[in-house]
Amino acid sequence: MDKFVIRGATPLLGTVRVSGAKNAALPAMAAALLTDEPIILENIPQVRDIETERKLLASMGAEVELGYGRAQHRTTISCHKLLSPEAPYDLVKTMRASTLVLGPLVARAGVARVSLPGGCAIGARPIDLHMKGLECLGASIIQEHGYIEARAERLRGGHIVFDRITVTGTEDLLMAASLAEGETVMENCAREPEVADLAALLTKMGARIEGAGTSTIRVHGVSKLHGARHRIIPDRIEAGTFIIAGALTAGDLMVAGCEPRHLTSLLQKLEAVGAKIRIDGDTVRVTGDSALKASDMSTEEYPGFPTDMQAQYMVVATQSEGTSVITENIFENRFMHAQELLRMGANIKIEGRRATIRGKTPLSAAAVLASDLRASASLVLAALVADGETIIDRVYHIDRGYERIEEKLRGVGARMKRIGEMLPRREGVTA
Ligand code: EPZ
Numbered sequence: 001m002d003k004f005v006i007r008g009a010t011p012l013l014g015t016v017r018v019s020g021a022k023n024a025a026l027p028a029m030a031a032a033l034l035t036d037e038p039i040i041l042e043n044i045p046q047v048r049d050i051e052t053e054r055k056l057l058a059s060m061g062a063e064v065e066l067g068y069g070r071a072q073h074r075t076t077i078s079c080h081k082l083l084s085p086e087a088p089y090d091l092v093k094t095m096r097a098s099t100l101v102l103g104p105l106v107a108r109a110g111v112a113r114v115s116l117p118g119g120c121a122i123g124a125r126p127i128d129l130h131m132k133g134l135e136c137l138g139a140s141i142i143q144e145h146g147y148i149e150a151r152a153e154r155l156r157g158g159h160i161v162f163d164r165i166t167v168t169g170t171e172d173l174l175m176a177a178s179l180a181e182g183e184t185v186m187e188n189c190a191r192e193p194e195v196a197d198l199a200a201l202l203t204k205m206g207a208r209i210e211g212a213g214t215s216t217i218r219v220h221g222v223s224k225l226h227g228a229r230h231r232i233i234p235d236r237i238e239a240g241t242f243i244i245a246g247a248l249t250a251g252d253l254m255v256a257g258c259e260p261r262h263l264t265s266l267l268q269k270l271e272a273v274g275a276k277i278r279i280d281g282d283t284v285r286v287t288g289d290s291a292l293k294a295s296d297m298s299t300e301e302y303p304g305f306p307t308d309m310q311a312q313y314m315v316v317a318t319q320s321e322g323t324s325v326i327t328e329n330i331f332e333n334r335f336m337h338a339q340e341l342l343r344m345g346a347n348i349k350i351e352g353r354r355a356t357i358r359g360k361t362p363l364s365a366a367a368v369l370a371s372d373l374r375a376s377a378s379l380v381l382a383a384l385v386a387d388g389e390t391i392i393d394r395v396y397h398i399d400r401g402y403e404r405i406e407e408k409l410r411g412v413g414a415r416m417k418r419i420g421e422m423l424p425r426r427e428g429v430t431a
Contacts, residue, residue, distance in 0.1 A: 002399075002420035004392040004406060006383035008365060012251035014412040015283075018239045018258045019045040019403040020073060020232040024194040026097045027171040028201050028232060029053045032062065032077035033104035034179060035205060037227030041075045044232060048400045050075075052095045059091070060084055060101075082109050089115035089146060095400075096120060099127050100168055103176030106139050106150045113149050121372040123331035129166050133173040136160045137180050157182030157221055165190050165301045170217070171198050178207040180221035189217050192302040193262045197233045204228035236262040237308045238402060239284065241377050243267070244312045245409070246286035247275035248319055248385050253412060256283045265305045269297060269313070273320050294322030294359060299329050311337045311378035317357035318346040319385060326355045337375035340368040344382055344390070365390040370397040377402065384414060 020043035030053070032039040044050060044066070054064045054075075061083030067074035085105040092098040092115040105112035117127065131141050131148060136158040139150045157180050160173055170190040175198070177184035189195065191213055199212030205228045208220035239258035246253030247270055260267070260279045267277050267284070272295045278285040294317065299307040307330040317324035318341060328334045335355055338348045343366045347358040365388030370376030376398040383390035395418070398405060406416045 001393065002395045002418050004380065004383070004395050005417050005419055006380065006390045006392070007415035008363075008384055008386040008388065008390065010249060010384070010413055010415055012246055012249045012253045012384070012409070012412045012414060015254040015256050016242050016408050016412050017256050018234045018242070019043070021045070021194060021197070021235040021237075022047055022049055022401045023167070023192075023237075024197040024232045025050060026053055027100050027168070027175070027194065027198045028230065029057060029075065029077060030100040030104050031175055031198065031201055031205070032057065033060070033079050033082070033101060034108050034175060034202075035225040035227060036080040038076055038078045039205070039227055040229040041077070042073060042229070042231040043234075044073050044075045045235065045403045046072060047403050048396070049095050049097065052091060052098070056087060056091045056098050056101065059088065060086065085109045085112050087114040092117050096125060097168060099130065100172055102130055102148070102150060103134065103172040106134060106152055107155055107176045107179040110153055111149070111151050113147055115147050116143070121336060122334045125331075127169070129162055129164070129169040130172045133160045133162070133169065133186075134176060137173070137176055137184065155180035155221075157184040157219070160184065160186045162186070162188040164188070167192050167195065170195050174198060174209070174212070174217060174219065175202065177219035177221060178202050178209070178225065179223070180219070182221055184219040184221065186217045186219070187215065189215050190301060191215060193233055193236065193259070201228060201230040204230055233262070234258045234282075237306065237374070239263060240266045240306070240309045241312050241381070241402070242408075243270065243277075243284055243286050244316060245381055245384055247288040247292070248316065248381060250288045251413070252285070252287045254283050254285050258282060258284060260284055265303055266309055269295060269305060270316070273316060292316065292320040292360070294320040294324040294357075296325045298327040301330070307331060307334065308374050310334060311374045312381055314338065314341065314348070314355065314357060315378050315381040315385070318348070318359050318361055318363065318382070320359045322359065324357045324359070326357065328353045328355075336371040337378045340375070340379055341382055343368055344386055346382075362387060364388060367391045367393065370394045373397050373401045380405065380409075384409075
């Protein structure tokens with residue numbers, strides 16, 4: 001298994017470019033199931049989860065062409081024939097977002113058989129709200145042998161009120177409602193930029209949607225959707241991870257190709273701890289030569305502070321003067337990285353969903369273990385400031401959502417390398 005070897009305490013200098021958003025690309029690829037015409041997606045990140053999604057769609061009979069060379073971030077998906085409307089356990093267990101095919105399959109094929117995702121390192125993460133929403137649109141749902149089977153001759157418009165805000169739940173039902181008969185009103189929706197980006201693609205495909213990006217979305221169902229071309233938004237979590245790397249390493253880093261307005265809560269928090277931030281078009285410049293001071297943080301749904309930046313922010317708290325309290329409001333078990341940071345000398349106390357961090361504490365290099373995607377990003381950040389050479393094991397977690405992170409960080413001065421078998425470079429993959 002691949003490992004990262006990182007020699008710390010090097011200021012990051014120069015420009016690092018952000019890739020397309022994994023969490024916008026995955027629902028966009030699932031949306032291709034809604035039409036028998038080709039969908040062309042640009043700015044698709046080259047990460048492991050995209051490869052899993054490609055396999056999932058191909059297993060249903062879709063033609064998925066992942067570009068290479070100059071077109072390496074373009075994907076063309078044609079679902080003109082759907083052989084089997086099923087998402088098998090083997091794929092769903094490796095990527096929960098596979099459940100995003102549920103709504104599109106029922107809407108397009110009238111039936112979907114999707115494996116239940118099971119537990120996850122960061123929480124139970126049930127998909128009951130996805131199923132409840134589909135029932136509001138007239139689907140009948142049975143659950144047996146670890147699978148959900150949803151059926152509907154044709155979905156019909158309905159009124160969905162989400163018990164709690166769910167990102168992929170909103171996306172799943174938005175796709176389903178696009179082909180339903182009549183109007184659907186969805187309330188207490190997620191307002192994440194990835195939801196609005198999906199709605200932009202669906203609208204290009206002929207869907208009639210109002211209010212995406214707000215808590216209330218109205219969908220006027222249509223009988224057919226057509227092909228489209230769409231550019232995926234930049235990855236705000238990858239951008240946020242690099243911005244924190246700049247702030248922590250007392251460097252002078254330009255994070256380019258991002259959408260600063262998607263990062264407001266993070267940038268405000270970093271300014272509160274003392275990082276110097278300057279926005280110039282699609283670039284955020286961060287210089288971290290000033291002492292950081294502690295500031296509490298609670299994760300919230302968008303536009304609040306993203307839970308996917310919580311682990312990375314915990315490293316900032318270890319390097320800030322004073323006591324910071326971090327409250328994780330979205331997932332019940334998202335402090336796995338704290339144990340590894342403790343091994344590097346951090347001072348952290350966990351009580352349920354609250355972490356109390358005392359800083360500033362010098363971090364020392366150690367052998368550490370990644371447990372999930374964002375936890376592994378926080379270990380990379382800690383290693384960049386630690387004294388000595390850190391070895392991070394199980395970096396396959398980070399490959400799920402960060403495109404060649406070691407090359408990008410080396411490009412701005414990080415002393416970082418990957419050991420073990422290299423992530424295969426793609427050469428003209430077609431299903
Ligand atoms: C999306 O997951 C993201 N994944 C996650 O990013 C992100 O952490 C999360 O939203 C929150 O921002 C993708 O977009 C592919 P939720 P999702 O449904 O949609 C509970 C990353 O690191 N819930 O908004 O699965 C759930 O358990 C990943 O890139 C139910 O109870 O998250 C959680 O506590 C990790 N029933 C809360 O709601 C449901 O049916 C929010 O989850 C659905 C969710």
